[in-house]
Amino acid sequence: MEELRQHFGRIRVPQGGDKVYKDECMFSFDTPESETGLYVCLKTFLGWGKEYVSPYSQRTGNCVFLHLRRIKKELPPEKEMEPEKKIARLAIGVEGGFNPDANKKRYEYEEHNSVVILPAFTTIPLPNPELPEIVQQSVAGVLKAESALHLAEVEAAAGAWDGEVRQVSKHSANLVQLDNGVKVPPRGWKCEQCDKTDNLWLNLTDGKILCGRRQLDGSGGNNHAVEYYEKTKYPLAVKLGTITQDGNADVYSYDEDDMVLDPNLVKHLAHFGINVKVMEKTEKTMLELEIDYNQRAWEWSRLTESGTKLVPKFGPGFTGMRNLGNSCYINSVMQVLFTVPSFVERFYDRRQTILENYQGSNPSEDFSVQMCKVAAGLLSGRYSESPNTIDKTKDVDDLQPGISPLMFRTLVGKGHPEFSTKKQQDAMEFLEHVLKMTACNSVGTTDPGNCFKFEVEDKFVCSASGKVRFVTRPDQYLPFPVPMEEAINKEEVAAYQARKAEAQAAQKALPEEQVRAKIPFDVCLSKLASPEEVMTQSSAAGKEVPMHKITRLRTFPDYLIIQLVKFGIGQDWVPMKYDISIDMPESLDLSVLKGFGLQPGEELLPETSEPPKEPQINIEIVQQLAEMGFPWEACRKAVHFTGNTGSESAMNWVMEHMGDADFADPLVLEDKKSSGNDNFTPNEEGLGMLMSMGFTRDQATLALKETSNNLERAADWIFSHQHELDSLLAAQSGAAAVPPQKPTYTDGPPKYELSAFISHMGTSIFVGHYVCHIKKDGEWIIYNDNKVSKSVDPPLDLGYIYLYKRVTN
Numbered sequence: 001m002e003e004l005r006q007h008f009g010r011i012r013v014p015q016g017g018d019k020v021y022k023d024e025c026m027f028s029f030d031t032p033e034s035e036t037g038l039y040v041c042l043k044t045f046l047g048w049g050k051e052y053v054s055p056y057s058q059r060t061g062n063c064v065f066l067h068l069r070r071i072k073k074e075l076p077p078e079k080e081m082e083p084e085k086k087i088a089r090l091a092i093g094v095e096g097g098f099n100p101d102a103n104k105k106r107y108e109y110e111e112h113n114s115v116v117i118l119p120a121f122t123t124i125p126l127p128n129p130e131l132p133e134i135v136q137q138s139v140a141g142v143l144k145a146e147s148a149l150h151l152a153e154v155e156a157a158a159g160a161w162d163g164e165v166r167q168v169s170k171h172s173a174n175l176v177q178l179d180n181g182v183k184v185p186p187r188g189w190k191c192e193q194c195d196k197t198d199n200l201w202l203n204l205t206d207g208k209i210l211c212g213r214r215q216l217d218g219s220g221g222n223n224h225a226v227e228y229y230e231k232t233k234y235p236l237a238v239k240l241g242t243i244t245q246d247g248n249a250d251v252y253s254y255d256e257d258d259m260v261l262d263p264n265l266v267k268h269l270a271h272f273g274i275n276v277k278v279m280e281k282t283e284k285t286m287l288e289l290e291i292d293y294n295q296r297a298w299e300w301s302r303l304t305e306s307g308t309k310l311v312p313k314f315g316p317g318f319t320g321m322r323n324l325g326n327s328c329y330i331n332s333v334m335q336v337l338f339t340v341p342s343f344v345e346r347f348y349d350r351r352q353t354i355l356e357n358y359q360g361s362n363p364s365e366d367f368s369v370q371m372c373k374v375a376a377g378l379l380s381g382r383y384s385e386s387p388n389t390i391d392k393t394k395d396v397d398d399l400q401p402g403i404s405p406l407m408f409r410t411l412v413g414k415g416h417p418e419f420s421t422k423k424q425q426d427a428m429e430f431l432e433h434v435l436k437m438t439a440c441n442s443v444g445t446t447d448p449g450n451c452f453k454f455e456v457e458d459k460f461v462c463s464a465s466g467k468v469r470f471v472t473r474p475d476q477y478l479p480f481p482v483p484m485e486e487a488i489n490k491e492e493v494a495a496y497q498a499r500k501a502e503a504q505a506a507q508k509a510l511p512e513e514q515v516r517a518k519i520p521f522d523v524c525l526s527k528l529a530s531p532e533e534v535m536t537q538s539s540a541a542g543k544e545v546p547m548h549k550i551t552r553l554r555t556f557p558d559y560l561i562i563q564l565v566k567f568g569i570g571q572d573w574v575p576m577k578y579d580i581s582i583d584m585p586e587s588l589d590l591s592v593l594k595g596f597g598l599q600p601g602e603e604l605l606p607e608t609s610e611p612p613k614e615p616q617i618n619i620e621i622v623q624q625l626a627e628m629g630f631p632w633e634a635c636r637k638a639v640h641f642t643g644n645t646g647s648e649s650a651m652n653w654v655m656e657h658m659g660d661a662d663f664a665d666p667l668v669l670e671d672k673k674s675s676g677n678d679n680f681t682p683n684e685e686g687l688g689m690l691m692s693m694g695f696t697r698d699q700a701t702l703a704l705k706e707t708s709n710n711l712e713r714a715a716d717w718i719f720s721h722q723h724e725l726d727s728l729l730a731a732q733s734g735a736a737a738v739p740p741q742k743p744t745y746t747d748g749p750p751k752y753e754l755s756a757f758i759s760h761m762g763t764s765i766f767v768g769h770y771v772c773h774i775k776k777d778g779e780w781i782i783y784n785d786n787k788v789s790k791s792v793d794p795p796l797d798l799g800y801i802y803l804y805k806r807v808t809n
Contacts, residue, residue, distance in 0.1 A: 001130065001131075001132065003117055003122055004064065004115070004117060004124070004131075004132065004135065005132065007063050007064045007117070008132070008134055010042075010043045010061065010062050010063070010064065011042045011043060011064055011134050011135060011138050012042065012043050012045075012138060013134070013137045013138050013141045014045055014138070014141040014142060014145050018045055018145070019045065019148035019151075019362075020040070020045040020142055020145040020146070020147055020148055021040070021045060021046050021047040021147065021148050021149065021364065022038065022040050022045075022047055022066075022068060022142060022143075022145070022147050023038075023047065023147045023148075023149045023150065023406075024038070024047060024149060024404065024406075024407060025038060025047055025048050025049035025052060026046055026047060026048060026052070026363040026364060026369070026373075026407075027048070027049070027051075027052045027355055027363065027369065027372075027373055028049045028051065028052065028373060028376065028377070028382075029373070029377045029382075029383055029403040029404065030049030030050070030051075031070075032068035032069060032070040033070050033071075033072055034049065036049065036050035037050070037067055037068055037069035037070075037112075038067070038068045038069075039053040039065040039066070039067050039068075039116060040065060040066045040067075040068065040142055041056070041060075041062050041064075041065055042062075042064045042065060042066060042115075042135070042138045042139070042142070043060075043062045043064075044060075044062065044361070045142060045145075046362070046363070048065075052355075053065065053118065054118060054119065055356070057118040057119065058119070063117055063118045063119070064115065064116075064117055064118075064135070065115070065116045065117075065118065066113065066114075066115060066116075066138075066139050066142050066143075067113065067114045067115070067116045067123070068111075068113055069111075069112040069113065069114075070109050070110070070111055070112070071109065071110040071112065072107045072108075072109055073107060073108050073109070073110065074107055075107060075108055112125075113125075113126045113139075113143075114126050115128075115131065115135060115139065126139065148364070149406050149407060149410070152406065152410040166258075166259050166260055166261045167258070167260060167261065168260065168261045168262075168263060169235075169236060169251065169253045169256060169260035169261065169262055170253075170256065171235045171236055171253060171255065171256075172236075172260075172261070172262045172263055172264050173264065175204060175205065175235075175236060175264070175268060176205060177204065177205055177206075177268065177271045178205060178206045178207075180206060180207065182206065182207030182272055183207075183272060183273035184202060184207060184209070184272045184273055184274050186274070186275075186278060189209055189240050190209070191209065191210050191211040191221070191222070191224055192208060192209055192210060192224075193210060193211075193222075193224045194211060194221075194222050194224060196211040196221055196222065198241075199211055199212040199221045199239075200212070200221075200239070200240045200241070201225040201237040201238065201239055201240065201252070202237060202238050202239075202240050202272070203225070203228065203229075203232075203234050203236070203237045204234075204236040204237060204238060204251075204262075204268045204269075204271075205232070205234035205235075205236070206232075206234060207271075207272045208228060208234075209240065210224040210225035210228050211223075211224045211225060212225055212226075212239070213225075213226060225237055226254065229254040233255070234254075235253050235254055235255040235256075236251060236252070236253055236254075236260075236262065236268075237251070237252050237254070238250065238251050238252075238262075238265065238268075238269070239251075239252070243269070243274070243276055244276070245276055245277055245278075246276075247265055247266040247276045248265075249265060251265060309792070310782070310787075310789035310790065310791075310792065311789055311790045312399060312400055312787070312788065312789050313384075313781060313788045313789055313790055314381075314384050314385060314386035314387075314400075314788075315381045315384060315385075315386055316379055316380060316381035316384075317378070317379055317381070317776065318381070318384050318781070318788045319377060319378050319379075319380075319381065319383050319384040319402060319403060319788065320335075320384075320400055320402035320403075320783055320784070320785055320786035320787055320788045321334070321335075321378075321402050321403055321404070321405050321785060321786060322401070322402045322403065322404050322405075322785065322786045323785040323786070324404065324405065324406055324409065324422070325422045326422050326423060326424040326425075327405060327409060327422075328769050328770040328771070328785055329424070329425050329426070329427040329430050329770045330405050330408070330409055330430065331405070331770070331772075331783065331785055332427055332758045332770040332771060332772040332783065333427050333430050333431045333434065333758070334374055334378065334405070334408075334434075335378065335756075335772050335774060335783045336756045336758060336772055336774065336801075336803055337431070337434065338374075338375055338378050338379060339755060339756055339774055339776075339803075340448070340451060340559055340803075341451075342446075342448035342449075342450070342451050343375070343438075343448045344375070344379065345448070346371075346445075346446075346448045347368070347371040347372045347374075347375040347448075348372070348375040348376060348379050348380075351372035351375060351376055354368050354369065354372050355369065355372060364407050364410070364411060365411060365414075366411075367411065367412075367437055367438075367440075367441045368441055370407060370408045370411050370412075371408075371438070373407070373408070374403075374405065374408050377403040378403070383401070383402070383403050384400065384788070387399065400786050400787055400788060401786060402785065402786025402787075412433065412434060412437060415689055415711065416433070419433060424762075424767055424768060427758050427760065427770050427800065427801060428477070428563050428800070428801055431477075431561070431801070432476075432477075435449045435452065435476060436715075440695070446744075447744070449476065450743075450744045450745070450746060451557060451558040451559045451746055452476040452477065452557055452559055452560075452561055453474055453475070453476050453557055453743055453744065453745050453746070454474070454475060454476070454478075454553055454554075454555045454556060454557045454560075454745060454747075455472055455473070455474060455475075455553070455554040455555045455743075455745055456472065456473050456474070456475050456551060456552075456553060456554070457470060457471075457472050457551070457552045457553065457554045457595035457597065458470070458471045458472070458473070458549055458550070458551055459549070459550040459551075459552065459595070460534075460536065460547045460548070460549055460605075461531075461547055461548040461550070462538045462540055462541065462545060462547055462605060463545055463546045463547060463548070464538055464540060464541040464545045465538065465540035465541060465605070466603075467540050467602075467603045467604060467605045467606075468598070468602050468603070468604060468605065469539075469604065469605040470597065470598070470604075472554060474743040474745075476557075476561065477561035477562070477563055477801075478528075478553075478560060478561065478562050478563070479562075479563045479565050480524045480525070480528055480562055480563065480564050480565060481524060481527045481528055481565055482519060482524060482564055482565050482566055482578055482580060482582070483519065483523060483524065483527050484517060484519070484578060484580070486519055486520075486523045486527075487517035487518060487519050487580075488518050488519070488520065489515070489517065489518050490517070492515050493515055493516070493517050495515075496512075496514070496515035499512075514579070516579045516580055516581050517578070517579065517580045517581070518580070518581045518582075518583075519580055519581070519582050520582075520583060521582055521583050521584055521585060524564075524582060525590075525592065525593075528551070528593070529551075529592050529593060531548040531549065531550050532548070532549045532550075532551075533546055533547070533548060533549070534546070534547055534549045534643070534645045534646070535547075535644060535645070536643065536644075536645075538605065539605045539606050539607070539608045540605050540606060551593075552593055552594060552595030552596075553590070553593045553594065553595055553750070554595045554597070555745040555746070555747040556590065556594075556747060556748060556749070556750040556806070557745065557746050557747075557806075558746040558748065558805065558806050559755075559803060559804070559805050559806070560590075560752055560803075560804045560805075560806075561801065561802070561803055561804075562801070562802040562803075562804065563800070563801050563802075564582060564799070564800055564801075564802075566578045566580060566760075566800060567655070577760070577762065577763060581797040581798060582797055583796075583797055584754070584757070584796050584797060584799060584802055585754070586753060586754045586796070587751075587752070587753055587754075587807070588751070588752040588753070588754070588804055589750065589751050589752075590750040590751075590752070591750050591751075593750065594750060617636055617639050617640055617644065618639055618644050621635075621639050621644075621646070621647045621650055622635045622636055622638075622639055623635075624647050625638060625639075625647070625650060625651065625654060630654055630658070631663070631664035633664055633665060633666050633667055634654065634657075634658070634663050634664050635650070635654070636667045637653075637657075637667045638650040638651070638653040638654045638657075640667055641653055680701075680705050682700070682701045682704040682705065682709065683704055683709045683711065685711070686700070686704050686709060686711040686714060687700045687701065687704065689711060689715075690703060690704070690711075690714060690715065690718060695718060695725075698729055699718065699725045699729065700714075700718070702718075702725070702728060702729060702732065703715075703717050703718035703721075748806055749806065749807070751806065751807045752804035752805060752806055752807060753804065753805060753807050754775065754796070754802060754803070754804055755774070755775050755803050755804065755805045756772060756773065756774040756775065756802075756803040757772065757773055757796065757799035757800075757801065757802045757803065758770060758771075758772045758799060758800055758801040758802075759771055759772070759773070759795060759798055759799045759800055760800045771783060771784045771785075773791055773794045773795075773799075779791070780794040782794070
């Protein structure tokens with residue numbers, strides 16, 4: 001114990017505000033279940049794998065650690081004392097969008113904990129009553145504390161997706177319940193009319209137990225519960241088997257024709273003798289059933305290749321990510337990103353230098369460190385070791401457990417209104433977010449995202465004078481329009497939709513495969529290359545006139561990201577995804593999009609010293625958007641910020657910004673002539689956040705000023721203006737103008753080959769599941785959360801985001 005006493009000054013007991021990282025190493029994905037366990041520092045409570053604990057100890061002087069080693073042992077069937085639960089949690093994730101524990105093996109865990117003193121790794125097994133009191137208290141505090149990662153997950157889950165927001169039923173407060181003596185047992189239910197034992201609904205007025213609606217595919221019930229409502233008009237029913245011990249369950253209001261909330265559910269159930277404290281969830285909720293049904297109706301089987309025998313892949317580059325509940329978009333984006341050489345070189349090849357040079361106090365909050373950690377997890381092969389033989393009796397989760405992106409998700413989502421939650425997100429938005437954070441953390445070094453950047457040339461041809469104007473801008477992905485009106489199988493789709501509607505009306509199954517619209521890729525490319533008519537100010541005519549806007553690319557990046565614009569607004573004004581098939585080519589030539597600037601015979605529009613006029617706000621477009629249900633001021637903003645260019649661009653702005661905190665705030669037209677000396681006080685929290693990304697205080701202040709202290713908008717603004725920040729600051733102070741820094745572009749021939757694509761299944765960006773396919777060594781590999789397999793039939797025509805790399809020869 002004498003060796004331990006000399007370190008008493010560096011041992012603490014965790015207090016309320018301390019974060020305890022006892023689930024995972026800060027630099028790797030080692031956990032207590034890893035072969036060498038996890039070492040938790042008893043001063044800082046940071047967790048370290050065996051590879052990194054010694055360097056950490058040498059750097060900090062902290063030598064006393066709690067070593068956590070957990071051994072997982074499979075339980076034989078005879079030791080399973082509790083009945084198997086059918087459903088454990090709701091999430092769109094592993095195995096088809098929600099990950100039930102039904103039919104999964106059970107395990108017990110042996111804990112082998114000890115106190116370890118470095119550098120000699122002197123080990124004192126626990127429990128040990130002879131340990132000094134300070135050590136006992138520190139160890140007990142660490143073991144008792146909620147882990148920092150768990151707390152982060154709970155916080156994220158506060159906004160988790162639950163299908164749709166449910167309203168409190170108008171019948172809840174004054175529901176009439178009959179005193180008919182009915183008492184409902186805790187299990188053994190069946191429909192009182194047809195003896196079905198699943199999909200059962202308890203009427204909360206008289207206690208009648210009847211089966212639910214019949215689904216289109218023949219599953220579900222026999223409609224006895226809804227038919228009973230038609231006779232009695234008793235409005236509320238609860239789905240048996242979905243009742244949990246905290247008093248939650250599926251409640252349906254037949255009168256309101258919707259799933260509802262019943263705040264008095266515990267009392268209403270008690271009327272029939274049901275004690276929720278002893279209830280166990282054994283049935284899928286309606287949301288889970290909807291997910292199940294959508295799996296059959298969506299492109300699920302095509303995208304995940306679930307109907308084929310897939311051979312698992314192991315080794316470097318073949319490690320998946322566990323789904324944390326709607327985190328599949330993270331897996332798909334990061335898998336694709338770490339196939340790009342510049343990202344591999346920065347965060348994998350140079351990871352040891354980055355980790356050794358880290359001098360901060362909490363590595364979980366350092367972007368470069370966490371990118372290195374993810375890169376090593378995915379590319380090293382350490383967490384995807386090939387077994388000598390594949391045991392077909394083993395769960396795929398045992399063969400390919402994957403790595404957990406929880407620490408990474410917590411960091412990149414910090415402060416973001418969407419990515420900080422467990423809701424499903426748009427993979428394209430997340431990719432943009434990661435690229436922005438990468439650029440922000442590349443001050444003083446090369447941004448690996450430069451390989452995606454290209455210069456766009458917008459050419460405006462004045463209809464009044466025939467003269468032209470050029471506007472260039474940087475971009476990092478190319479959105480491809482999807483002209484639904486150009487589908488080549490409209491008649492087949494219409495006939496299928498008619499058969500589908502007929503089947504729905506008759507409540508019959510539709511056994512045939514889905515017929516989706518087919519749009520040739522060349523049609524999408526032609527649409528992108530075609531001129532667009534816009535109204536804008538002409539310096540030659542001295543007024544707004546129609547102009548042809550022609551978009552071309554001045555440079556072609558080494559890696560080109562193409563996004564198919566597959567999302568729009570349905571007839572009910574609800575965001576939806578177009579169900580389409582586009583024959584995306586594996587070899588791509590974009591010579592048709594090459595921009596050449598001013599050509600012989602063309603004359604530039606004259607320069608004007610007057611500042612450009614603010615665009616007129618077209619009230620007709622505002623009215624169109626407002627009729628869709630969007631706030632009037634938001635519609636005015638949409639038209640203003642899209643330069644009055646039309647309803648389509650305004651709608652796209654609405655879709656991108658409808659989550660903004662100030663979405664419905666009044667439009668304020670800033671005075672461009674105002675000086676930088678006016679009274680403005682930046683938000684200190686916002687300053688700290690932006691400065692932590694590598695920007696100066698003046699730059700962060702300018703961003704907050706330009707966005708009225710809105711942190712989310714300030715982050716977007718500063719990223720989009722980072723190449724001209726110095727010139728903007730100079731203009732604000734009245735100093736001599738500083739030429740804006742030009743973005744760094746890669747350029748070369750516009751010929752590409754497909755290297756990866758991300759697919760989305762689901763009816764909108766708010767629900768569904770993402771997978772990605774990556775071409776490695778001439779064969780396609782599918783990454784579906786933690787499962788990594790050789791692809792048999794890659795669905796090239798159903799992707800959402802495509803990554804092309806330049807053909808060098």
